[in-house]
Amino acid sequence: MPKLLICITGSIAAVKLPLLIHKLAEKGFICKVIISKDGLNFVTPMAISAMGADVYLDENFDINSYDQVMQHINLGKWADYILICPASANSIAKLSNGYADNLLTATVLASEAHKVVVPAMNQLMWKNSLTQKNVSTLQEHGFVFWGPASGLQACGDNDVGRMIEVEEILERINTLVGAQALILSGKHVVITAGGTKEMIDPVRYISNHSSGKMAYALAENAYALGARVSLISASNLPAPAGITIIPVSSGTEMLNASLELAATADIFIGAAAVCDYTVKQYTSQKIKKSGEITLDLVPTPDILTTIRTKYPKLFMVGFAAETNNLIQYAKDKLINKQLDMIVANDVSNNKVFNKNTNQVTIINKDFTEFASGEESKDNIAKFILQHIIKSCQGCTVAAIRILALN
Numbered sequence: 001m002p003k004l005l006i007c008i009t010g011s012i013a014a015v016k017l018p019l020l021i022h023k024l025a026e027k028g029f030i031c032k033v034i035i036s037k038d039g040l041n042f043v044t045p046m047a048i049s050a051m052g053a054d055v056y057l058d059e060n061f062d063i064n065s066y067d068q069v070m071q072h073i074n075l076g077k078w079a080d081y082i083l084i085c086p087a088s089a090n091s092i093a094k095l096s097n098g099y100a101d102n103l104l105t106a107t108v109l110a111s112e113a114h115k116v117v118v119p120a121m122n123q124l125m126w127k128n129s130l131t132q133k134n135v136s137t138l139q140e141h142g143f144v145f146w147g148p149a150s151g152l153q154a155c156g157d158n159d160v161g162r163m164i165e166v167e168e169i170l171e172r173i174n175t176l177v178g179a180q181a182l183i184l185s186g187k188h189v190v191i192t193a194g195g196t197k198e199m200i201d202p203v204r205y206i207s208n209h210s211s212g213k214m215a216y217a218l219a220e221n222a223y224a225l226g227a228r229v230s231l232i233s234a235s236n237l238p239a240p241a242g243i244t245i246i247p248v249s250s251g252t253e254m255l256n257a258s259l260e261l262a263a264t265a266d267i268f269i270g271a272a273a274v275c276d277y278t279v280k281q282y283t284s285q286k287i288k289k290s291g292e293i294t295l296d297l298v299p300t301p302d303i304l305t306t307i308r309t310k311y312p313k314l315f316m317v318g319f320a321a322e323t324n325n326l327i328q329y330a331k332d333k334l335i336n337k338q339l340d341m342i343v344a345n346d347v348s349n350n351k352v353f354n355k356n357t358n359q360v361t362i363i364n365k366d367f368t369e370f371a372s373g374e375e376s377k378d379n380i381a382k383f384i385l386q387h388i389i390k391s392c393q394g395c396t397v398a399a400i401r402i403l404a405l406n
Contacts (some may be wrong), residue, residue, distance in 0.1 A: 003030045005079035005113070007104045008054070010038025013086035013120035013152050013163035020085070020166045021051040024173070032056065032075065034104045036091070058102045072103055079174065086120035086163045089131050095133035095143075114185065114226075116176070118169060119148045123159035136244070139228035142186035145242040146172055175224070177353065178255060183389060185226030190265040191219045192258060192272035192303070194235030196251045200295065201283040204314050208273045209353035212237050215271030217381035219226055219243050223386055225385065227267070232257045234272060251300040257387030258303055259310070267388070270303055271319065273353075304337055315392060317341040323348035330363055340365050341391055343384055362387050 006021065008014050019034075024031055031053040035045060044053040056075065076082075084091065084104075091104070093194035095117075096366045098108040108115065117138065125131060126148060135145060147164035193215030197205040200207035212235025220240050221228045229243045232254055239245045248259070251274045280296035287293065304318055306386050318339045323346070345352055345360045352358055358380045362370040372383050 002080040003076060003110075004030070005082045006033045007050075007082060007084045007087075007088060007091075007108065007113050007289050008033060008039040008043060009084065009088045009104065010036060010041060011086035011088045011089035011120040011163070012049075013044055014039050015164055016044035016163065018047045021053050023166065023170055025052045025344060027170075027174075032078070034075070034107060036102060036104045038088070038090070052135075056103060058104070058117065060092040062164045063258075064109050068327060071079070072106040072110050075107045076109075076113065079111055079113040081173075082108060082113045082115045083118065083169075084112055084113055084116070085118035086170065087117045089125045089128075091122045092117065092119065092138065096137040114176075116146060117143050118162035118163055119161070119364050121148070121161050122153060122155055123157050124159035126161040131226075132244075135242075136228065140186070140188070142226070144185060144226045144325060147241050149241060162318055164187065172224070173215070183225055184222060184267070187224040187266035188230070188264055189219070189226045189227040189267040189269065190216050190230045190258070191222070191230065192254055192274075193219070193231055193233040193268040194237075194309065195273045196234045196254055196275050196300075197249050198214045198251065198275045198278035198300065199282055200279050201285065202286045203286050206275055206277065206279070208275065208400060209350075210273030212272070213354070214352075214358060214377050214381070215269070216240060217377040217385065218271055221378065221381040221385055222267070222269075230261055230265075232261065232272070251278065251303070255301045255303050255405045258307070262307060262311070268307070268316075270307075273321070274303060275300055308338060315340050317343065317388060320344045321347045321352070327363070327369075329362065330361070331367065334363060334365070334367075341388070346389070358382065364391065 008017055017285060021031055033048050033053045034056045037058045048055050077211060094105050095108055133321045146396035149158055149164045150160045151160045151162045152158050153161055153373060194212035195208040197207045199205045212233060216237050219229050219231045223243055230246060232244050232246045232248055234248050246257050248257055254272060277297040278300050280298045308316060316339050318333055318337060320333050320342055322329045326344050326346050330342050334342045342363050343360050345358055347353060356376060357374055358377050359374040360372050360380055370387060372380060
C-alpha cells in the first residue's frame with residue numbers, strides 16, 4: 001500500500017484529522033504524521049497516534065543533531081504521497097517561498113513525493129491576492145490543490161475557504177492512489193469555456209446555446225490530474241475551487257486571452273463555442289424597432305487557425321460540433337486545420353448544449369476512431385483527457401495545445 005505522509009498545520013480544521021487518519025487506517029493506508037507547532041493548538045499527538053499513525057513534532061527537530069536533522073530527509077524519502085492537510089495561509093506562503101524553518105516545511109522541501117495541498121482558512125485570506133500568488137507558485141512546481149470548499153466557517157463567514165470534507169478527501173486519495181492521478185502534475189492547462197457574445201447594440205448580442213459545462217468538466221478533471229488550470233470563460237457557471245477564472249465576453253477577448261496564456265501553457269483546450277460572426281458596425285445607441293433591418297456580419301477571428309499559425313509544431317486537438325455528416329465533417333476539419341486529433345460530437349436535436357451528458361468520437365491523425373457511449377460530461381472529460389495523454393506519450397513536442405471548437 002502506498003505510504004502517505006500527512007502534514008498538519010495551524011488551522012482549526014485540524015480537529016477533523018483524527019477521523020481522516022482513522023478512516024485511512026481502516027482502508028489499509030500506511031500513515032505517518034507531522035504536526036507543526038501551530039497545529040498543536042488544534043489537535044494533540046495522542047489523538048493522532050491513537051489512530052495508529054506515527055507522529056513527528058517540531059520539538060524533536062534539532063538542526064544541530066545529525067540523527068534528528070536527517071529526520072526530514074528520511075521522512076521525505078519514505079513518503080509516496082505528502083498530504084498537507086489542513087494547509088493554512090501561513091504554511092502555503094512558507095512553502096511557496098521555499099522556507100525550511102521547521103520539520104514540516106523542511107520535509108516537504110526535501111521530498112520528491114507527489115504533494116497535495118488541502119487549504120483551510122478564512123475566506124478573505126483565501127481570496128487575498130498574495131495567497132493566490134502563492135497558490136499559483138506551488139501549482140507551477142507540481143503541487144496539487146484539493147479545495148477549498150464553500151460554506152460556513154468557524155468565524156461565521158460563509159464563503160470559499162473551508163477544508164473539503166473528510167469523505168471527499170478519502171475519495172480523492174483513493175482515486176489518486178488507484179490511478180496515479182497526478183500525471184499532469186506541473187503542467188499548466190488553459191481552457192476556454194462557454195458561448196461568446198458579439199454585441200449588436202448596448203442591449204442586444206449574437207450568441208449560442210453553449211453553457212460551458214463540457215469545458216468546466218475538462219477543467220475540473222485536468223485539475224484532479226494534477227494540472228494548474230486557467231479557465232478563460234464566457235460562461236456564468238460557478239468557478240470551480242482551485243481554478244483561475246479569466247472572464248471574457250467576445251471572441252476577440254477570448255482570442256487575446258488565449259494568445260497570452262498559450263505562451264505558458266502545456267495544454268490548451270479551447271472548449272468554448274465561439275460565435276462565427278460579429279456585426280460589421282456596432283451601434284452605440286439602442287436600435288429602435290421600426291420594421292425590418294439588415295445586419296452586416298463579418299467572420300470572427302479563428303482561434304484554432306491563429307494558434308496553429310503561431311505554434312506550427314504544437315500537438316493540437318480540435319472539436320467538431322456538427323448537426324449532420326458528423327464523422328466526415330470532423331475528418332475534413334482534421335485535415336484542413338492540420339490537427340493531430342479531433343473530437344466529434346453530435347449537437348443536433350438539442351443533444352449537447354446545456355445538457356449534463358455528451359457522446360463523442362475521437363479521431364486521431366491516422367483516422368483511427370474511438371467512440372464513447374452517452375455519458376455524463378464528467379466521464380466524457382475523463383475519456384477525452386485519457387486519449388490526449390495516451391496520444392502524447394513520447395511526443396517530442398515540449399508543449400501541447402488542445403483547441404476544442406464546440
